[in-house]
Amino acid sequence: MRRFVMTVAVLILACSSASGQAERESLAQTPPMGWNSWNKFACNVSEDLIKSVADALAANGMKDAGYQYVVIDDCWQVKRDDQGNIVADAQRFPSGIKGVADYVHSKGLKFGIYSDAGAKTCAGRPGSQGHEFQDAIQYAKWGVDYLKYDWCSTGTRNAQEAYETMNNALLATGRPIVFSICEWGTAKPWLWAKGIGNLWRTTGDITDKWSSKRKWDDGTCCENGMLEIVDQQVGLDSFAGPGHWNDPDMMEVGNGGMTTPEYRAHFSLWAMLAAPLISGNDVRSMSPETKEILENKEVIAVDQDPLGREGRRVSKQGELEVWARPLKDGGRAVILFNRGTVAANISVAWEQLGYPDHLSAEVRDMWEHKDLGSFKGNYQANVGPHSVVMVKILP
Numbered sequence: 001m002r003r004f005v006m007t008v009a010v011l012i013l014a015c016s017s018a019s020g021q022a023e024r025e026s027l028a029q030t031p032p033m034g035w036n037s038w039n040k041f042a043c044n045v046s047e048d049l050i051k052s053v054a055d056a057l058a059a060n061g062m063k064d065a066g067y068q069y070v071v072i073d074d075c076w077q078v079k080r081d082d083q084g085n086i087v088a089d090a091q092r093f094p095s096g097i098k099g100v101a102d103y104v105h106s107k108g109l110k111f112g113i114y115s116d117a118g119a120k121t122c123a124g125r126p127g128s129q130g131h132e133f134q135d136a137i138q139y140a141k142w143g144v145d146y147l148k149y150d151w152c153s154t155g156t157r158n159a160q161e162a163y164e165t166m167n168n169a170l171l172a173t174g175r176p177i178v179f180s181i182c183e184w185g186t187a188k189p190w191l192w193a194k195g196i197g198n199l200w201r202t203t204g205d206i207t208d209k210w211s212s213k214r215k216w217d218d219g220t221c222c223e224n225g226m227l228e229i230v231d232q233q234v235g236l237d238s239f240a241g242p243g244h245w246n247d248p249d250m251m252e253v254g255n256g257g258m259t260t261p262e263y264r265a266h267f268s269l270w271a272m273l274a275a276p277l278i279s280g281n282d283v284r285s286m287s288p289e290t291k292e293i294l295e296n297k298e299v300i301a302v303d304q305d306p307l308g309r310e311g312r313r314v315s316k317q318g319e320l321e322v323w324a325r326p327l328k329d330g331g332r333a334v335i336l337f338n339r340g341t342v343a344a345n346i347s348v349a350w351e352q353l354g355y356p357d358h359l360s361a362e363v364r365d366m367w368e369h370k371d372l373g374s375f376k377g378n379y380q381a382n383v384g385p386h387s388v389v390m391v392k393i394l395p
């Protein structure tokens with residue numbers, strides 16, 4: 001009898017964790033798209049900012065292009081009340097978080113918020129450690145659709161346990177809340193976070209630079225430029241899929257630290273990596289070049305391809321690389337990537353894409369928005385310095 005009861009208990013536990021995993025994985029079937037305050041505004045967040053960003057996204061083509069989640073990052077929270085409830089900055093958010101969430105929803109967008117698995121967030125605000133279920137219930141009441149959950153002040157805490165606890169708290173609310181794990185890749189979340197989070201950061205923070213090898217002031221390594229982030233994605237492609245994505249961090253497109261071709265490369269590579277497309281610029285005042293990049297629907301379609309297979313680097317010769325991603329229609333998205341400072345010819349052979357050499361395939365340029373014709377065996381293009389040529393190849 002005792003053994004029977006134990007078997008039943010084990011089965012119930014196994015089933016509930018399997019159904020929790022399925023529930024988690026049912027969200028973010030394609031990489032989440034949206035906007036987050038941190039890269040441009042850091043701690044300078046307010047109700048006015050979030051509302052005006054929601055207005056802009058709804059009006060400037062971003063929402064139509066697929067950007068959906070409006071996420072307030074760190075610094076919205078100031079303390080806990082006597083009951084331990086998290087309290088928003090009343091001066092900066094006079095309508096409260098619920099008021100802001102309602103406003104974002106009224107624009108046909110979704111609303112996201114930020115917390116941390118430690119006692120304090122990275123900006124020193126109260127974190128969620130020990131308050132996970134209380135916070136999750138609060139978020140659900142406010143109408144939160146997305147939680148970014150950071151990793152500062154966690155001491156010796158085990159990452160998998162910490163993220164599982166918050167995931168369980170979110171699932172227990174019954175509200176579908178996308179869960180964004182921001183653990184910087186330290187404990188290799190790609191090995192354990194499928195079924196716990198919908199996306200996981202794979203690296204430290206991005207900076208708005210093409211490349212950077214600068215060490216931090218305390219001597220630890222290192223500031224990540226866009227290239228350094230990309231290099232850290234090599235080998236991770238097999239871990240991503242619908243409901244569970246590698247996150248190479250939010251985008252810097254439009255923040256001013258890179259040239260237009262460099263930002264085009266950044267955006268193309270994020271689509272290749274099936275990365276969450278979270279814009280991090282001031283979307284209320286975008287240049288035409290920035291808007292053209294962020295709203296390139298052909299490149300977005302690659303990111304959002306329903307097959308959900310992340311692309312990978314298929315060749316590297318010095319500064320010249322080829323990246324490829326299989327698509328649901330049997331085609332391939334291909335990036336000819338010139339990291340160097342002089343223009344160069346880069347070619348991709350069909351055999352690198354898993355196609356036979358004798359095959360003829362149509363090639364389309366996704367930045368020029370032009371069909372280039374039919375090619376057999378390979379395709380070659382001249383690629384400018386710090387630039388990409390991105391094509392779709394369809395047999």
Ligand code: GLA
Binds near residue numbers: 205
């Ligand atoms: C960490 C995260 C960033 C941002 C800040 C906020 O550095 O990695 O993305 O959320 O904290 O303090």
